[in-house]
Amino acid sequence: MRGFFIGRFQPYHHGHHEVIRKILDEVDELVIGIGSAQESHTLENPFTAGERILMISRALEELNAGRTYVVPLEDIYRNSLWVSHVCSMVPPFSIVYSNNPLVIRLFKEAGLKVVSTKLYRRVEYQGTEIRRRMLNGEEWESLVPEVVAEVIKGIDGVRRIREIAGKDV
Numbered sequence: 028m029r030g031f032f033i034g035r036f037q038p039y040h041h042g043h044h045e046v047i048r049k050i051l052d053e054v055d056e057l058v059i060g061i062g063s064a065q066e067s068h069t070l071e072n073p074f075t076a077g078e079r080i081l082m083i084s085r086a087l088e089e090l091n092a093g094r095t096y097v098v099p100l101e102d103i104y105r106n107s108l109w110v111s112h113v114c115s116m117v118p119p120f121s122i123v124y125s126n127n128p129l130v131i132r133l134f135k136e137a138g139l140k141v142v143s144t145k146l147y148r149r150v151e152y153q154g155t156e157i158r159r160r161m162l163n164g165e166e167w168e169s170l171v172p173e174v175v176a177e178v179i180k181g182i183d184g185v186r187r188i189r190e191i192a193g194k195d196v
């Protein structure tokens with residue numbers, strides 16, 4: 028059975044990692060969609076699709092994941108057509124894992140089986156909180172897998188966020 032999980036992964040954090048670890052126990056193959064792939068270099072979406080591919084691929088190595096596909100997906104500004112858009116871009120799948128209400132609703136309306144995922148330490152394991160810490164020069168590394176922190180450091184990601192915000196670096 029092949030499953031599908033989508034996120035923006037700005038950045039990929041321990042919450043995503045725990046969800047994916049669990050999903051991988053249940054499916055033979057997993058398609059991971061990188062949503063809002065067209066976005067980068069903003070405070071909400073600092074990292075490019077390519078950088079997010081790196082973060083996820085490195086983290087998956089650590090999970091000893093079986094067959095996984097990481098596919099960037101640009102947004103389309105018409106929710107009623109989004110599921111068809113996704114299906115046209117990724118390998119076929121028969122089950123969707125999500126905790127995002129809009130994603131759940133759209134896939135259910137399209138007749139797909141959707142399983143709700145659990146949240147892990149949502150207060151800290153959250154993109155908004157991690158980006159806030161990066162911006163304010165606080166500790167953020169413990170909220171993401173070590174390999175993801177290495178990717179972010181390798182691209183000088185914190186400096187990017189602070190420069191975009193107009194903060195002194």
Ligand code: NAD
Nearest residue numbers: 034035036042062063102103106125126127146147149152
């Ligand atoms: P996200 O990275 O915030 O979250 C991804 C998934 O991880 C979600 O299911 C979320 O609930 C889960 N998660 C987050 N923190 C967690 C934690 N601590 N513990 C456990 N799980 C946690 O990404 P998102 O915003 O949900 O991604 C949805 C993507 O789909 C977006 O890019 C959005 O633009 C796209 N989308 C596009 C359209 C369109 O183009 N019309 C429509 C619907 C969705």
